[in-house]
Amino acid sequence: MRYVAIDFETANNDPISACSVGLAKMENGRVVDSYYTLINPPSSYFSPMNISIHGIRPEHVADAPAFDTLWPDMLMFIGDDLLIAHNAPFDIGILRAMLTWYGLPIPSIRYTCTVRISRKVWPELPSHKLTDLSRHFGFDYQAHHALEDAVNCALVFHKACPCPTETEAVEYLMEKGIRFQRMTGGLAPLEPPPQQGGFLL
16 A cells, blocks of 8 residues: 655644645555655744754755645645644645645645544554554654655555555544545635735644
8 A cells, every 4th residue: 555644844833824734654664765855835924933943943944945836746746645633624735725825726635644543443552643642653753844854754554554445544544533625626715915914724
């Protein structure tokens, strides 16, 4: 089975403030490819709290590409594979918001959430945070680096759902009450970004 894990870090609470992204492609239980880049967000405002979490500052992204120039490579990397994220509403919400801001078509990508999956598969664990799951399973992990988060998300999914084919994974997760979701296709409208974070995630 092959799938791609995604993780964004943001400059502030606004979903269009993505300042880095990591993608990890997992196939047959191992990471076979990865993609990481800083992103120059539409607004230059970086909240002190977010900086304290991921360490990315405005000067780090000053020469980084904007999301719209990165998206073709990201979309090619994802291809037709299943997209997974740890807390998918956050990362898929950012992806949708960035596409919306740049007026890019929203692709019909299938996705699922490893937070939901881990809660169903390991209900006995006291925490289902990525940091705690990685520690529990002995994964090497540097928290709040987008690529590290993506890699560990992929490893958690494989641990929770070690199915050789996607068909078997769908059946297994449906037994747990989890279905794959899909981003709705279409062209997103263009609207100006706020200068400071306005959407709490």
